[in-house]
Amino acid sequence: MLGQVKKGVIPFLFLSLIFSYACKDTDLKKKPESAQKTYGGTYRSPLPFEPKTLDPALSTDIYAVTVIQQIYDGLVQFDKDLNIIPAIAKSWKISLDGLTYTFYLREGVRFHNGKDVTAEDFIYSFTRILDPDVKSSSVGFFTNILGVKEFQRGLSKSVKGLKAPSKYTLGITLSKPYSPFITILAMKGAKVVPKEEVKKWGKDFGKHPVGTGGFKFVSWRDNEIVLEANKDYFEGRPILDRIVYKIFPGRDVEKMFKEFASGGLENSEIPDNIRDDVIKSRKYYVIKRPILSLLFHGLNTKIIPLNNKKIRQAINFAINKEKIIQEAYNGKHIKADAILPPGIPGYERKEIGYPYNPEKAKRLLSEAGHPEGRGIPTFEIWSAATTEATRKELEIVKANLKDIGINVELKYEKRWPVYESYLNRKRLPIFRYIWYADFPDPDNFLAILSHSNSQYNFTYYKNKHVDKMLEDAKSELDFIKRMGIYRMAEREIMKGVPIAPLLHLSYEEAYQPYVNGIEVNALGSPYIPMKKVWFSR
Numbered sequence: 001m002l003g004q005v006k007k008g009v010i011p012f013l014f015l016s017l018i019f020s021y022a023c024k025d026t027d028l029k030k031k032p033e034s035a036q037k038t039y040g041g042t043y044r045s046p047l048p049f050e051p052k053t054l055d056p057a058l059s060t061d062i063y064a065v066t067v068i069q070q071i072y073d074g075l076v077q078f079d080k081d082l083n084i085i086p087a088i089a090k091s092w093k094i095s096l097d098g099l100t101y102t103f104y105l106r107e108g109v110r111f112h113n114g115k116d117v118t119a120e121d122f123i124y125s126f127t128r129i130l131d132p133d134v135k136s137s138s139v140g141f142f143t144n145i146l147g148v149k150e151f152q153r154g155l156s157k158s159v160k161g162l163k164a165p166s167k168y169t170l171g172i173t174l175s176k177p178y179s180p181f182i183t184i185l186a187m188k189g190a191k192v193v194p195k196e197e198v199k200k201w202g203k204d205f206g207k208h209p210v211g212t213g214g215f216k217f218v219s220w221r222d223n224e225i226v227l228e229a230n231k232d233y234f235e236g237r238p239i240l241d242r243i244v245y246k247i248f249p250g251r252d253v254e255k256m257f258k259e260f261a262s263g264g265l266e267n268s269e270i271p272d273n274i275r276d277d278v279i280k281s282r283k284y285y286v287i288k289r290p291i292l293s294l295l296f297h298g299l300n301t302k303i304i305p306l307n308n309k310k311i312r313q314a315i316n317f318a319i320n321k322e323k324i325i326q327e328a329y330n331g332k333h334i335k336a337d338a339i340l341p342p343g344i345p346g347y348e349r350k351e352i353g354y355p356y357n358p359e360k361a362k363r364l365l366s367e368a369g370h371p372e373g374r375g376i377p378t379f380e381i382w383s384a385a386t387t388e389a390t391r392k393e394l395e396i397v398k399a400n401l402k403d404i405g406i407n408v409e410l411k412y413e414k415r416w417p418v419y420e421s422y423l424n425r426k427r428l429p430i431f432r433y434i435w436y437a438d439f440p441d442p443d444n445f446l447a448i449l450s451h452s453n454s455q456y457n458f459t460y461y462k463n464k465h466v467d468k469m470l471e472d473a474k475s476e477l478d479f480i481k482r483m484g485i486y487r488m489a490e491r492e493i494m495k496g497v498p499i500a501p502l503l504h505l506s507y508e509e510a511y512q513p514y515v516n517g518i519e520v521n522a523l524g525s526p527y528i529p530m531k532k533v534w535f536s537r
Contacts, residue, residue: 038535039241043244043515043530043535045246046246046265046267046269047246048253048256048385049063049247049384054225055209056193056211057129058134059188060137062524062526066525066526067245068191069528071210073088074185074186075089075170075190078439078527082522082523087186089103094182098178098179098181099176099177100174101182102170104168105117109234110212111194112210112216112230118164119166120164120167121195123159123164125190125193126162127159127162128198129142130148132152136189138190140454141187141190144175144181144474145159145161145172145173146159147160147161147162177477179473183441184439186439188438192211193210194210212233214235214238215228215230215530224244226245228242233531238532239532250385250414253270253388257274260512263512268509269510271389272330273330278510284510284512285512285513286509287507288508289508289521289522291506291507291523292344292440292523294339295333295501295504295505296433296499297315297381297430297502298428298431299429300430300431301460301498305368305375310367310368311368311376312497312498313354313361314364315500316353317356317358318361319356320356320400321356321502322335324502325503328389335504336501336504337501339446339490339494340486341437344441345440347442352490353501373407374405379430380408380410380429380430381410381431382419382428382430382431386412393432394410408430424458431458436523440523442483443470446470446486452464453467459498459499461493469485469486469488514535515535516534516536
């Protein structure tokens with residue numbers, strides 16, 4: 001058995017070094033912090049879209065995760081360098097074969113309703129995720145637990161691999177090794193929930209969330225979600241009294257920043273057209289970090305003629321990514337050649353993508369039987385974001401595609417649940433999408449976006465060879481071999497070209513000068529521990 005684990009593995013330390021090197025201007029305005037922390041205050045933070053639910057087992061969007069991270073806890077958590085550190089589990093052991101995990105829980109941790117947290121609560125929470133009737137968005141991360149198939153087929157009332165040897169000891173046995181398993185236990189889907197509250201609220205639990213986190217749920221109405229400090233939090237009472245999340249549908253950054261500048265918010269994204277002026281003014285504390293993300297245009301491989309690979313390749317060669325980054329985003333982001341972002345284990349600089357080459361795009365259209373785009377219907381490109389920068393991005397793509405003979409119509413739907421329903425109904429031919437990592441592992445990009453069984457595979461790309469590689473990589477315990485498999489899988493996916501990767505985003509937000517304690521890791525804003533934030537005014 002391995003000893004107590006309290007430090008992240010080498011890949012995460014490597015990742016933090018890469019990100020530190022890649023972004024030397026991380027704090028664009030240095031601000032000394034006050035020597036003494038003052039308790040109290042309401043922190044007002046923007047959400048670009050309204051979450052669908054605050055149930056960690058059912059949530060599917062980053063906006064929900066931002067709130068969920070404050071309300072709930074899991075066994076482990078990420079620190080600012082993405083190392084795995086204790087949360088409700090004070091320590092743990094992992095067997096040498098990677099199959100058995102034993103977690104020793106803190107005693108005295110309580111849900112917001114006052115109930116003591118035990119190992120049985122984790123067994124309930126994980127079993128609920130695996131219940132086919134629940135339709136959890138996180139089920140795919142837990143299917144390697146021993147006995148899952150029997151449970152899901154109704155052959156067993158419990159999951160064999162989930163055991164509680166004692167009140168505060170949790171045992172998890174896997175059917176086969178799953179290398180990222182300890183890491184996924186820090187993500188939103190692995191949070192513990194109280195059975196009695198889930199039973200009480202049923203499908204509405206996500207509107208009345210109860211967890212163990214540093215902040216308790218108060219209300220959700222009129223485009224605002226309100227949380228208050230959990231004074232009995234096991235890590236100590238948060239310094240803030242309240243958090244108010246104000247929702248700006250459609251990611252209305254201009255409106256958001258206007259409210260921030262007038263003192264109505266503690267932080268805000270910065271409109272790209274005034275970015276340089278805001279940074280130069282040094283009026284606000286600006287934080288910039290590269291984050292593990294991918295902004296791409298998904299190409300529905302089931303829709304004619306997008307089912308033709310050469311047309312998908314032509315679309316990729318036609319898009320001028322450098323122009324998008326400079327003209328739409330003022331140079332803020334990093335060009336994406338493929339899927340994996342810089343800094344994540346498995347990333348390599350390589351030419352497996354599709355550089356801007358409109359002449360090659362035209363040749364591909366001719367080879368596909370559509371010279372100069374003849375016979376190709378007008379495509380709709382859909383977006384949930386409606387910001388000025390997004391519109392500029394899409395107008396550039398529209399012009400690029402027109403240059404090779406493909407006409408497109410731009411469509412917007414800023415209500416995220418509606419937009420997501422369109423994706424699930426396979427009705428969008430081309431769609432704009434941003435994937436933010438839930439945990440720092442290539443599996444969270446390649447398998448999530450490209451495995452044929454993934455619920456987030458909205459392009460409906462299917463490749464049995466890729467599926468096999470992705471499944472093999474999950475079980476491979478040798479880190480070097482595992483990364484090699486992911487690199488081969490990424491190359492194969494890019495040959496099939498189900499997406500047009502555009503860029504990897506940077507986190508860049510302005511903060512009021514009195515805000516202290518902000519920690520932004522490579523997973524971005526959802527993982528900022530608000531329990532550490534305080535005001536110095």
